[in-house]
Amino acid sequence: MNNMIVMPMIIPIVTGIFLIFLRPYVKAQRVLSIVSIFATIGISVYVLNRIQIDGILRLDFGGWLPPYGILFVADSFAMLLVVTTAIVTGILLFYAFSSVSKAFENMFFYPFVFFLLAGVNGSFLTGDLFNLFVCFEVMLLSSYVLITLGGRKVQLVESIKYVSINVLSSWFFLVAIAYLYGTVGTLNMAHLSVRVAEVGQGSLLTVISIIFLIVFSLKAGLLLYFWLPGSYSVPPTVVAALFGALLTKVGIYAMFRMFTLIFYHEPGITHKMIGVMAAVTMIGGCIGAIAHNDVRQIVSYNVVIAVGFILVGLAVSTEVAIQGSIYYLLHDMIIKALLFLLAGTMIYLTGTARIEQMSGLIRNYPILGWLFFITMLSLAGIPPLSGFIGKVYVGQGAIEAGAFGLLAIAFISSIFVLYSLLRIFMNCFWGETIINEDDDVPLKKGILIPCVLFGILTIALGLGAEGIAVYVSDAAHTLMNPEIYIKAVLQN
Amino acid sequence: METLITILVGVLVTVAVYLLLSRNLIRVILGTAILSHAVHLLLMTMGGLKKGSVPLLGENAGNYTDALPQALILTAIVISFAVTSFLLVLAYRTYKETGSDDLSALRGIDDE
Numbered sequence: 001m002n003n004m005i006v007m008p009m010i011i012p013i014v015t016g017i018f019l020i021f022l023r024p025y026v027k028a029q030r031v032l033s034i035v036s037i038f039a040t041i042g043i044s045v046y047v048l049n050r051i052q053i054d055g056i057l058r059l060d061f062g063g064w065l066p067p068y069g070i071l072f073v074a075d076s077f078a079m080l081l082v083v084t085t086a087i088v089t090g091i092l093l094f095y096a097f098s099s100v101s102k103a104f105e106n107m108f109f110y111p112f113v114f115f116l117l118a119g120v121n122g123s124f125l126t127g128d129l130f131n132l133f134v135c136f137e138v139m140l141l142s143s144y145v146l147i148t149l150g151g152r153k154v155q156l157v158e159s160i161k162y163v164s165i166n167v168l169s170s171w172f173f174l175v176a177i178a179y180l181y182g183t184v185g186t187l188n189m190a191h192l193s194v195r196v197a198e199v200g201q202g203s204l205l206t207v208i209s210i211i212f213l214i215v216f217s218l219k220a221g222l223l224l225y226f227w228l229p230g231s232y233s234v235p236p237t238v239v240a241a242l243f244g245a246l247l248t249k250v251g252i253y254a255m256f257r258m259f260t261l262i263f264y265h266e267p268g269i270t271h272k273m274i275g276v277m278a279a280v281t282m283i284g285g286c287i288g289a290i291a292h293n294d295v296r297q298i299v300s301y302n303v304v305i306a307v308g309f310i311l312v313g314l315a316v317s318t319e320v321a322i323q324g325s326i327y328y329l330l331h332d333m334i335i336k337a338l339l340f341l342l343a344g345t346m347i348y349l350t351g352t353a354r355i356e357q358m359s360g361l362i363r364n365y366p367i368l369g370w371l372f373f374i375t376m377l378s379l380a381g382i383p384p385l386s387g388f389i390g391k392v393y394v395g396q397g398a399i400e401a402g403a404f405g406l407l408a409i410a411f412i413s414s415i416f417v418l419y420s421l422l423r424i425f426m427n428c429f430w431g432e433t434i435i436n437e438d439d440d441v442p443l444k445k446g447i448l449i450p451c452v453l454f455g456i457l458t459i460a461l462g463l464g465a466e467g468i469a470v471y472v473s474d475a476a477h478t479l480m481n482p483e484i485y486i487k488a489v490l491q492n
Numbered sequence: 493m494e495t496l497i498t499i500l501v502g503v504l505v506t507v508a509v510y511l512l513l514s515r516n517l518i519r520v521i522l523g524t525a526i527l528s529h530a531v532h533l534l535l536m537t538m539g540g541l542k543k544g545s546v547p548l549l550g551e552n553a554g555n556y557t558d559a560l561p562q563a564l565i566l567t568a569i570v571i572s573f574a575v576t577s578f579l580l581v582l583a584y585r586t587y588k589e590t591g592s593d594d595l596s597a598l599r600g601i602d603d604e
Contacts, residue, residue: 130564130567133568134567134571137571137575141574141575141578144575144578144582145578148582148585151585151589153589153590156582156585156586156589156590157586157590157598159582160517160582160583160586160595160598163575163578163579163582164520164521164524164579167524167575167579168512168524168527170571170575171524171527171528171531174531174532174535174568175531175534177535177564178531178534178535178537178538178561179538181535181538181539181560181561181564182537182538182539187560
């Protein structure tokens with residue numbers, strides 16, 4: 001029953017549509033959201049396990065056999081990301097229940113979260129390039145709505161930048177699709193891979209691949225990240241966490257797919273470019289992260305650094321490095337959500353975002369402080385937390401490929417990550433408390449529990465890395481051997 | 493014919509880039525709209541502007557027109573419609589809130 005693999009996209013869409021009609025009934029909206037997010041998680045986990053037994057699954061819509069119809073392809077890489085996306089969204093929904101105001105809940109907040117989820121999952125699962133474009137647009141349009149929801153002045157101004165840069169890159173995406181279709185005459189990814197391999201990746205196809213690289217870099221925040229820190233720091237906490245955890249990852253996923261499945265013939269040009277871009281991204285991100293005094297800006301620049309780090313794995317392109325990237329991708333989705341939640345909670349408690357104006361939070365909110373400490377260690381890559389295993393594998397892969405410069409920058413960037421977060425930790429959590437006893441409100445359980453859940457997840461992912469090793473190595477193996485993917489898709 | 497259309501696409505992209513680089517918000521939005529038209533034309537041209545018959549099986553025509561680019565354009569037009577209308581509403585709301593549609597005047601606006 002391959003119909004299962006469309007469920008991670010269909011359930012959120014249908015839920016979103018129902019939620020629109022439930023607009024005045026906030027309770028019903030919450031219940032429905034929770035039920036359907038659990039269903040999505042359950043089905044995704046089931047499909048992920050089935051892939052290990054039956055191999056890559058595919059669903060041809062309307063019975064049109066590939067390469068003629070649109071299809072969904074579920075391999076381990078896509079499904080791992082779908083599972084993590086669903087779990088992260090689920091926990092963020094719990095945070096949203098007790099943090100967003102009633103006005104938001106009445107103004108279609110939940111439906112658009114679900115449309116965003118549908119777009120993200122669709123992008124991971126689709127096996128057709130144009131369908132990828134459509135899923136990107138579903139995701140982006142919902143993100144436009146979520147970033148502007150609330151309509152504060154600064155939000156509107158920042159979202160103009162965000163929306164226009166994304167619209168522009170979407171049209172570039174379409175230009176690249178048009179050129180690719182004109183050159184090889186197909187849009188099915190597996191078929192594209194076959195055709196590109198047949199005609200050889202000449203200069204024309206390499207130029208087209210670079211257009212794709214630019215498009216996805218804009219979406220992922222690789223080198224072209226100038227829009228990111230501004231727009232990620234204006235929306236409400238839970239939306240920022242959703243963006244920080246999910247949106248850039250879709251761009252990264254698309255880049256992995258394109259440059260391992262289709263354009264893998266000229267690593268001297270494309271992969272070298274990715275390497276240079278990743279290095280510059282990490283350096284720029286580090287400078288941004290230590291230059292700012294605003295918690296939200298520091299956290300946003302941490303997203304940029306992580307993007308650079310993950311793409312080091314793609315740049316060196318050995319199986320071990322790709323494994324490392326996948327581990328780090330999963331880790332980053334969880335930990336960035338937690339980091340954004342903690343930053344948002346700190347701002348909510350103190351009423352300021354400047355780190356020099358906060359102090360002594362750990363006295364009032366010890367759990368929050370310890371969670372921040374764990375997050376910091378996890379991001380820096382201290383074992384047994386989840387960031388460690390990804391860093392080790394990426395490092396090992398980079399040594400195998402002899403990319404020592406890239407390796408050095410990647411690991412030095414971890415130190416800067418640690419430093420930038422230590423600055424927050426020492427300024428905001430240590431020292432004399434600024435909150436006097438009258439204002440000392442106990443943290444709502446609904447806000448604390450999701451953060452604790454993320455904290456548990458990062459520890460579990462670190463300690464239980466063995467448990468997901470099967471899936472990750474299968475995902476990396478499929479990525480490094482495109483013929484497995486091609487065979488699964490084109491064999492009728 | 494393909495060459496002519498490609499030149500037209502080039503002209504449209506030029507106009508779009510000119511508009512996108514201006515400071516007026518409405519012009520930027522018009523720029524994205526024109527860029528989307530240019531891209532749609534390019535997509536159609538890339539499929540080849542053949543004079544064939546309708547791509548239906550059993551019609552026994554000599555050659556069929558490639559229908560895929562047209563299906564793609566339809567989807568892309570709908571998306572561009574939605575995005576452009578969203579951008580227009582956003583621009584209007586921003587103008588109402590800040591009293592300006594000049595992008596350089598909108599730089600560095602602080603909270604509240």
